[in-house]
Amino acid sequence: MLTMGEVHTGLLQNSGPLSLDRTVKLLDVMVGQRVRRSERPIAYAVSPDQFTGVDCRLPSASGRVSRGVGTVVSHAAMTGGHVLQGSSYTRVDRAAANRRLVWSHYLSRPGQIEAIGKVDARDMAAGFLTAGYQPQTLNLGSISNRVMDTVQNSSGLDRRSPFRTQRTRLRWVVLPAPEPSAEARGTFRVEANGLRTIELVAGQDDGHAIVELCEDLALHDWLLTTLLSLIEFSLTGPGTRTQKIHRLRPAIDCLLHLWMPAARLDESVLPVWQDLERRPGFTRQWQTSVNRIRDQVTLSTIALLEEAPVA
Known part of the structure; x- marks a missing residue:
């Protein structure tokens, strides 16, 4: 029905760039899972995915009250040893049962939230992109922020950044295109207070490619x-x-x-x-x-x- 996410981007709190090996050690936050890394065309590394359980209201531009239960995917990424990103995202689908199920049901569907009650994808997308976060409402920004802060607070950093700069936040949503073969298209907007939004329409359900697109867009917008x-x-x-x-x-x-x-x-x-x-x-x-x-x-x-x- 709808995929949405938020990417926070900022400068690593260190006086100089980290080597790729040091970056991998910094992002190695989960035992038994490897940090993804690449050296070309530029040094880049991504921490293992983490999952956060949520049981909350879903965003709505019209004020409609609906409940969502499931998990959110998050990870940290580093580019060039200088630029740090915290990214979180999830897919929202209608629940088969109109009631909350046991947690094992939701844990078996990582990165997915089931919407209980009546929901409208466009209303949810508009509420997520344009409205401020309300109490007890799904807050992907707080998860992305926590991912970044965990890395920034590492003892391996000297916390002396080469210059002062602000973080940016990119909120994104993906709505299904009428035709499954349609090319992905997006509308990008620069909002106030460091917020950017992009509404995507995609025919193919390639979540990994969309996530990488939004993280790449957030990186270059910050640059x-x-x-x-x-x-x-x-x-x-x-x-x-x-x-x-x-x-x-x-x-x-x-x-x-x-x-x-x-x-x-x-x-x-x-x-x-x-x-x-x-x-x-x-x-x-x-x-x-x-x-x-x-x-x-x-x-x-x-x-x-x-x-x-x-x-």
């Missing part, structure tokens, strides 16, 4: 948002050109090499990224910002050469 913030802070603040370039150094050291949209995604979800590249033009805006930084570095270098004494 772009953070880069734009650093540029504004660095270039509009007081100081000499050299001082302004010095404030841009964290962007050069930590961010510029991480931009690789859709590099690990399944082909079935690539149309969503292609839409985002047409409008609002993620890579176009990123490249314009990178060129601006490089122009400022070039001008600063020229000015230093002109000021240098002639031997």
